[in-house]
Amino acid sequence: MRPQEPYARIKVEQAKAMVDSGQAVIIDVRRDDEWVSGHVKGAIHMVVDDVLARIDELPKDKDLLFICQAGYRSALACEMAAAMGVPTTRLYNVEEGTPVWIAKNLPTSYNNEP
Numbered sequence: 001m002r003p004q005e006p007y008a009r010i011k012v013e014q015a016k017a018m019v020d021s022g023q024a025v026i027i028d029v030r031r032d033d034e035w036v037s038g039h040v041k042g043a044i045h046m047v048v049d050d051v052l053a054r055i056d057e058l059p060k061d062k063d064l065l066f067i068c069q070a071g072y073r074s075a076l077a078c079e080m081a082a083a084m085g086v087p088t089t090r091l092y093n094v095e096e097g098t099p100v101w102i103a104k105n106l107p108t109s110y111n112n113e114p
Contacts, residue, residue: 006082007066007075007091012101015040015065015094024063028098029077039098040067041107042114048073048080055084063090071095 010018018024019042026040029048039045046054048068058064064081066074071093078091094101102108 006088007078007093009095010092012096024065026065029068029073036111038102041109051077051080065092067094070097
């Protein structure tokens with residue numbers, strides 16, 4: 001039997017609704033070159049390799065919605081956050097990824113804009 005993932009999988013529309021409600025924040029775990037090419041407006045940029053070292057920088061009062069290009073690095077970031085003690089009920093993987101977010105014309109920033 002496969003162990004249950006310590007996070008929920010969500011689509012970009014669900015992520016936007018959660019952020020709009022004020023209950024969640026998006027963390028983009030892609031590389032710097034991917035970030036500047038387009039990212040969720042208002043997202044926190046934290047490269048997946050830095051998640052363990054920077055876990056204390058994440059909000060403690062909001063759900064954490066991790067996003068990357070295709071859902072693999074964001075899943076890994078969720079696993080890391082869970083291992084560092086973040087409650088699994090606050091962890092979400094936006095599995096469709098940033099390209100889908102942008103393709104659906106959801107709020108997007110470029111370069112180093114927030």
